[in-house]
Amino acid sequence: MDVVQEVLEKHRKELDKYKPITVEKHLECRLDVGTLLITDPNDLDDRQIASAEKENYLRALTRDNTQLLVNAIWELNTERVDESIVAKLPEPTTVLPRMRKPPGPRVLTKWEKFAKEKGITKKKKEKKTYDEVLDKWVPTYGFKRAEAEQNKDWVLEVPQNVDPNTDMFQKKMDLRNEKVAKNEIQRMKNIVRAKKIEMPRSGYLGPEAATSSQLLTAVTVAKSSTASVGKFQNKLPKEREARGLGVKELIPGAKRKQSHIADQPEKEANLDLIKSVLNKKPKLDVEKAISLQKQDERLARDAESGNKPAKKSSKKGKGSRKAVGKKPKGNRGQRAPGKKAAAGRKRR
Amino acid sequence: MKRLSEERTKILFEKLSKYIGTNVKQLIDRADGTYCFREHRDRVYYVSERILKLSECFSQKQFACVGTCFGKFSKTNKLKLHITALSFIAPYAQYKVWVKPSFEQQFLYGNHIPKSGLGRITENAAQYQGVVVYSMNDLPLGFGVLARSTTDCKSADPLTTVCFHQSDIGEYIRAEDSLF
């Protein structure tokens, strides 16, 4: 008996160590077992919170509420799986807010966007097509397509205008590779576009890749990237400035219009300019020199022949007229004044 | 209405000096007041400073033109002299070409001058020299550049072009819309 008593006592004592599993609440708590959520609508005890017992109070409160939740869980159907008891939680009733915004639809690639705009729809291609050269069905794309291609183009013609030593197979391969590379670049660009990442519009892309306008832009930007916004950079003769969309934005300070009006009075500045223009060293003009030479010679000849020239000239005038024997042109003489051949034919 | 940039001024003077040579100076260095070049909607106007000041009361939008229009800068910064500049080029021209009366009308329709249409020509003009074209009774008709030097002209055959047409007074009618 004693033993029984003792055991019971012990058990009771043990039980006393634990708090009871029943919890009393003034207001019922809301439970959402699906998300293991319990919401306690009861007010906190202000005095307890204010006192030193705050931590204990909160801990006790938390335990109670947790107990309620565990109680609710135990009410669910349980089963034993591998030494552990498992309960199936019901569907959560509380709607939780998302941390991130939901992803939008996939951003269209450039082609897809274009196709959508233009109303271009993809045409389904047959998986196999009949090749007349090979006289069999070959895959349109993919596995064994390349093999088929190889079989088909076992020989390639070298066009007439091309160096006969060129490897046309290599060329074909290059073309293909280029296509692939281009496709890859476009794919990348599409990704960049989809992620809305800023990409440099300009930059040195290498002599092979850059277009002339890109190069021009790079030069312009580089030149203006000085402390004085390129004011003191020398210009090459006939140098062009990059223009167009976005160039100005690349140049720091270019939006600010700098006045081209100097301190010098306009008139003097103009006169100076005129002086510089007029004093330009004449470049050696061979044509002019020759024509001058010719003229001199002619004058000398005229001088030599003495009084002949007059006679000669008159004769010449008449003779030439006769010799040329201009046909009546019927007002069409001027049709193609630039065309020399026509003039020759006319005199036939 | 703004001052020409130095670059453009230079282009302008270079262009003018092709036709009137050192006489360009006369346009700036005038006894009867200060004259200057101004730019309005890419067009170059030559006007007395006195008038210019008075014209400044108009807004950019409503302002149409002042003085004489000399030409228009293209988008690639090249200057095209307009026929309206003729009244200032003609008096100072160093190299001249006279066309025969029979060819006058054709020139006014924008044709190049062939040898057969050539009445007279200034001596010693080089190839590609800018010239002012006159009718035989000294009426300035336009300007152009020589396709042949004077000496070559003499030996050229009658149908070859002697002078390329650049501008003629017929443009007052033909190109009234684009001229200003």
Next chain:
Amino acid sequence: MGRKAEYSEKQKKGPGRKARKQGPPTFPKKSFAPLEVEDQKLSHRQKQRLVKRVQKKVVQKAKLKEKQAKGKQQVRKQKTYNSDSEPEDEVKKQQSSSDEEVPQLVPIPDIVKQKTIKGFTDENKDWLKLKKQQKKVLPKPEHESVDEDNSDEEEHSVGSDAEEDSEAELDSDSGNGFEADSDDEIEEEDSEDDGYDGTKVGKLDDLSDDDEDANSDDDFDVSDAETADSGENASDDDDDDDDDDKLPIERANKRLKKREAQEALLAEEEAQMAIDQQDVFKFPDENDEDESGLTLQEVQQRIKDVSLVLSDFKKYRQADRSRGEYIDLLRRDLCLYYSYNEFLMGKLMDMFPLTELMEYLEASEVPRPLTIRTNTLKTRRRDLAGALINRGVNLDPLGKWTKVGLVIFNSQVPLGATPEYLAGHYMIQGASSMLPVMALTPQEKERILDMCSAPGGKGSHIAAIMKNTGVLFANDSNRDRCNAIKANFHRLGIVNAVISCEDGTKFRNIISGFDRVLLDAPCTGTGVVSKDPSVKSTKSEVDVQRCYNLQRKLLLTAIDCTDAKSATGGYIVYSTCSVLPEENEWVIDYALKKRNVKLVPTGLDFGVDGFTKFRQHRFHPSLSLTKRYYPHTHNMDGFYVAKLKKFSNTIPLTKEQQEDDEKQLDEAIPTDQSTNVSNEDDAGAAEDTDKSSRKLLGKRAGKPNLTDIEAELKKKKLEQSKTKYVAKVFEKPIKVEKKPKANEPPVPPNLSTNGIQEKTKNIIDKKAKLKKNDVSALHTVLPAAVNGRGSNDKKQSAPAAQFNKKPSTPSHQYNKKQSTPPTKSNKGQKTLGAQSKKEQPAQLNRGQSPPAPQPKKDQPTPTIKSSKKELTPGAKSKKEQSTPSTQSGKTSKKSALVPKVKVNIDDLPILEGKPIKKQNLKHKSKQIGNLKKSKSGINAKPQTGNKQKFKNKK
């Protein structure tokens, strides 16, 4: 002229439009030329009718035979009678009709009579008829029967044709039978032909008249033949006597002379007939007239007829038709013939007397000669003429009045494309376009403005006269047309020009101080109909109104842009290519009223003087200094030129403003007597109508008459405003004449001043504007002397305004923020809005000016609060309320003077009677209405100050 020069030369085709238009006259209705029917091919029905007619005639003849047999004896008696004039005919007819029952026997008595005279038998008649049909076949029997003379003649004129033959017959034997027959025919035609309307009443007079008309061409009418006949008969007898003892040649001569005399007589007769024909112009019936059926020729004839009638209305009129009806008809015909619209034609008919109108219309149809103007900057006229003549142009100097004009008769080359043209040696320009520039007389080194410049003809003329010195501003609001100016100026080598495309009416804000301004205003172009015929049909009242409103605006701007202090100039030339007085004299007259300008002689020694009166309008007498040009008198486009000189740069207060001031002053006086106020409203209303009628000649002269709709609108607005504001009470013009009655003995001076004011008002209307200042000074002094209140004169008001300025400055700002332009209110409710606006500052002032001064409270005024109540017409209390409001309104107006003076002129609506920014105004006035409710007579202080100032001045 606002018209782009047409460079392509028009070649004349054929004899010209005029010639083409005026075909041979045809007569509108058969009544005018019924006998022409003979010339025409007969239609099937007509043939049938003819057959019937013949049958009828046969029957008639049979009857006649019987009758003849009966009445032979009577008839014999009358054989002696030589000349049968119409009355006798009538008598005879009556006689005969008494014994004849045949219904259509009107001509029969004639026949009978003539038969008896000639002693024709029925057989005669028979063959006479036959003769008519086959004249040559049976000459002999006739000769036998008639007297020798005629037979001789027949023999002499061997080669005489059938017509002469028949003539001879008629002359000699007076084929009365035949005549009668033809008459008969006519009669029958009359009765049968549906073309004949009911004009042929049974009256004999009419009938004979008609017959005469009808017989115009190939037959001689009865009386004609008879008179000729009678004369011949008389002389024939003599001839017969002495024929024997004369040589054949003498006889022939005699006969010839006789013949000549006859012919002369006939010609005279014919001329008379032509007139007669016209004078019986019959007014077309409204019901049966079918405008579409009329040919141009018919219309033309009718125009001629009607204008003849109108030329001597008393003589030719149709008794039951009024002059208005004739004029309406004429206008409709002219519209149809010249393809004008009724409006424009009406205007032209108002302007010109009838004959001149026709000339004008005709002249407007043909193009004016092509004229060119030498560009003296590049060449001389002689040189140019030489150069052009070398190109095969036929030209001549254009009149003595110009040294640069050339008129081109014809040209083998297109004048708009000669090298000379392209080199800028001349400009193709109408002769009339040179006139305004000549009137402007530009001087070298001046600053001149050409406000509506495109295509630059006049502008380049100015520059040429200035010799490229000075500055010429050429403006045109149309950008495309600006290009034309540029092209022309460059071509003509003009370097001193500034070309802009601003709105002309805003020019005064951009630049002013011009020595001279040329305003060639855009117009309806009624003077250049020959250039642009579409004007004739497209312009309407609205277009004209739009035009002259714009013109007024432009002219005022032009005047404002001119510098009166210019040493050489200060002139404005106004020109239009329109002939309508609305666009010319009215506009000038308006400007004379609005600005300190006077008319000066244009310096053009030809042209018609401008109108000083036009219909009900009376313009300033100096308008005779302006010049008009017409196509028909000067062979140039219709044009108008006026030259104004600006003598002061100040802009006078507009007359309306002055009058408003006066009105308020007037009203302030009766408010002194609270007892009299009760009747005021009614009196005001009466006065309103009275005044408006009186104003027609005075103030309203030269201004557009309000159409009914406009008037109605105004009335409506007035009504609305009545319910809205208290303010309108003092807007009511108050009869000045009534005041003396109302006024009590204690205030006799008011009476006298009112009378004087009234007089001065009239004086203003009548007197030259030059004296305006003096007169207005008179105005102001009088009231000032009486109650020491208010000043109308601008000069005087200015100090007052200054005085007011300090307290009211914030209010001005407020006003500006509101940015509703103070309307310049020429009439009733307009002033309302404006005034209520002006009151606003007063309200604001009240809050800001420290003490609300009450010096005005010398008369018993109801409480200010009472003015909140709405005034309903007819309510007695209203009248009492009106007193404070008038007073406060007046005072507030004084305070508002300052902003008014400062106001941008642009914002001032210049148009008369045109609601400008109505909604804006309404909106604003609503606000004001709210404000007004707590209104009190403030700002009296400034007035007292004003008063003191006057006293000081004195």
